[in-house]
Amino acid sequence: MARAVGGEGSLSNDGLSEDRAALALEDLAAGQVYRSASAVIDGAAITAFAAAWDPQPFHLDSAAASASIFGGLAASGWHTACHSMRLFVDGPLRIAGGLVGAGVEQLRWPVPTRPGDILHVETEVLSVRPSASKPDRGLVRIRNVTLNQRGEVAQEMIATLVVPRRDAGGQPAGP
């Protein structure tokens, strides 16, 4: 990753979002890197999330998880994904009109998230281009890597965001 932009935010200080100027397409360039704050994922949260969205034994019960392919309690990948989104939304990359995804082209979970893991997200801007059909916006391709406290990759996502152009008034007019 090339150059660092922005600093650490805080999950509990939502006021931070109002303090930072929202960015338009013209402000973004390949190689920019943004780093989120951190979040601790405890075992009770892992099982509560799994009970709601991904009720499988290796996400719900330590004994069953030990006998599974995961070798111990592991968060649902979707739990890691949700934490990653929250850290990203609360993080330093503020886009005018919000973080709107045009799609995800890769999402993988190389190592499971375990009870007590501490996650943060590093975002690299891969490319920036104006929309061919809609002059008020552009498309920004990013790599979001979610790292745990051991420096292991808990999630890697490559996605494209819809970002308004500044001369379009800061917000695209429609979907």
Added chain:
Amino acid sequence: MARAVGGEGSLSNDGLSEDRAALALEDLAAGQVYRSASAVIDGAAITAFAAAWDPQPFHLDSAAASASIFGGLAASGWHTACHSMRLFVDGPLRIAGGLVGAGVEQLRWPVPTRPGDILHVETEVLSVRPSASKPDRGLVRIRNVTLNQRGEVAQEMIATLVVPRRDAGGQPAGP
């Protein structure tokens, strides 16, 4: 999609899972189609999920959402993804050892999920192959399409599952 396998399950009847035989790699073939039960997504659930995982105005507030790119309250894509996973887990495709993802190669949300939408998931088996390195398992590529009550695609995901081979005892030995 080719031939239908399995029927509708029920979100509220977890006992169903024990009634159906879990499948191994040898049971799966390209062209098989599985259909989940349905789930209703109400507006309060949309805003509660967003408050936890994706707190952006267009997922939290109807007025702000009307002025946004979404033109009205829209569920976070991650909310649609979580519902899709739950419907998939509760659905008719039962894999020995559980639904373990090796990775997602595409995830997109062509139309937003709105308050009152009713979602279900249709799973098509795209390909089945033994692992080149691990004789106890194989890789099954699937397309999961989440449809709303209007027949619109709320989510399309292409993913690969790790599936045990029957002669390996029903469960891979390690990650």
